[in-house]
Amino acid sequence: MSDRHETRVDAQLPTSFDVAKRAGVSQSTVSLVLNGKAAGRVSPRTQEAVRRVAQELGYQPSMAARTLRLGRTHVAALIIPDVSNPVFAAVLQGAEQAARLHDYTVVQVSTGNDPDWQQRIVHALATRSIDGFILWALDLPESTQLEMLRGNAVIVDGYSPAFPSLLLDIEYGATASLRHLLSLGHRRIAHLAAHIDVETFRVRQRVYERLLSEAGIPLRADYQAMADVNLEESFCAALDLLGRPEPPTAIFCDDDLMAAGVYKAARALHMRVPADLSTVGFCDGLVAQLLDPALTTVAIPMMELGQRAMELLFSSLETELPPFVETIPLGFVVRESTASPREDLA
Amino acid sequence: MSDRHETRVDAQLPTSFDVAKRAGVSQSTVSLVLNGKAAGRVSPRTQEAVRRVAQELGYQPSMAARTLRLGRTHVAALIIPDVSNPVFAAVLQGAEQAARLHDYTVVQVSTGNDPDWQQRIVHALATRSIDGFILWALDLPESTQLEMLRGNAVIVDGYSPAFPSLLLDIEYGATASLRHLLSLGHRRIAHLAAHIDVETFRVRQRVYERLLSEAGIPLRADYQAMADVNLEESFCAALDLLGRPEPPTAIFCDDDLMAAGVYKAARALHMRVPADLSTVGFCDGLVAQLLDPALTTVAIPMMELGQRAMELLFSSLETELPPFVETIPLGFVVRESTASPREDLA
DNA sequence: CTGAAAGCGCTTACAG
């Protein structure tokens, strides 16, 4: 005995069987026709009839049934560190654009909210709810339980030897940014670093250390601060930096949102950007556009990256791609948030 | 003959049958136990054994199979006008938080990118890929094809007689905002309106017209501008407004992002906010926090709303809620973007 | 050119 009526929707919707009955053909014929596999197997007039009836009934195949049969959900997940950073909206948009061409849906999962994100991925994999993953700005240790991800995931801006990866040229971006500050004559350069232990931020730190040392500037612990990538924390950390006995004349930030925190702190202390304090960011999304004066920053093409990552994921899903690395060049945009340090501070 | 191996993943994952075999019980017993329906039907020791084996094998039930059987996907969609506005990230966060408690996933769909969004909803419904919908800031004409949404959707900040609705008290917010400007002495108040024809924005327009007329201020066409809710368009429109022969002394904006455009235009014209130009926004999200000087704006509790909307959706999914309206109070926050008009302009 | 049948992996009456 059937036990339908679990949802109101189910009760109404036509199945391929309904179409078959009404078109006077078998259910398999309906499936064949509607999947475009009828070429030379079903007469044109039958095909026509099937299509017409399907149209009339507004028939659409059940995703669940198709998924069960085919083993594909047509859902991809974009795993990002933090939804509340608006740059990821651009990534999602890019990813969705690419996904639509393949008839896929994208769900966005934030690891920031959820320390148990690895578990969630494993669960999604185990319940076969998601076909593929884009992992953004996350490191995957080789010996991880995420081993099962092989063939179903691509990495962007993260370290992992086991997956196809889009690697951003953070090295270049950070170098350009710091060279710019140095060439303006800054020597008291602080680093406002993201408080997340992933490679993309470690690179920024390394470049900071190297360029300063190359310029013969000793590293100072009191010029290094950490904060979560959000406005409040960055504001507090920046306030701290600027409150030092000998405050920095420039702050190199790991993200635009952190630069926004610096702006806010400068404002609170009645300092002007860039006259009293130069600031550089990283990302160049909406936040950079909003800041006044306009932010000098490293430009990451987020939307294009989202798109590219999704395309890569599809390739990988089709025929497992070997682990490889494609390096994405970044830009560096000089705007109005940087200037030479004041004479008395230089 | 079986045709497995469609995906690498499928090939490996254990099924309830595997668990049954290894535990030496029938597949139905496994299902009963793992679904907590074994009370008094399966002996404790059998239950224990089943659970242990399931654990060992890392067994998780296939979502697709469960969905097909039960008619529920455990996916809800949040339909919003525009992803690129960062306020919606907060909505999503709230919605996800509530969804997690019910073991649901949320996908976010933007209607802005996609004029065909109604079609997409119908499709999602027809393919039974999504259980329920939260429709945000959208109007649904009664005679819509979305009739089939009945019982599967809730509305937030939108007009529709047929669905459970969370109605924001836009009326109050807009009134408070305009009263504030009027009480500061402004009489040359422009309206920078969102270029989307939905009720939530029509209310703002009506209140604008009414309050001005109540204050005995004639409506001027040259004080009304429209733009999409993004920085570029709002910037251009604001530039236009401020370039009038007799420019406004205050601009009432339909959204914070539009207020950001006004700030940018003011800056471009070397006008100071609020000395030369008062600005009020609507929303009070990240953008409001970023702006300098701090934005006076109507506060909408986006995250709480996302949460509440999701809870409402669950209630509605369980037992169809009759159409009803719950009105959400808004706040109005006076910060630094408003002041009395300059003497020579008042 | 078309149809009957197997099987994807579950849940849940039903029979014992």
Place this chain on the structure above:
DNA sequence: CTGAAAGCGCTTACAG
């Protein structure tokens, strides 16, 4: 207390 079986709605060999 436990198991055999139906059925959710598809796709795709296979047989005719």
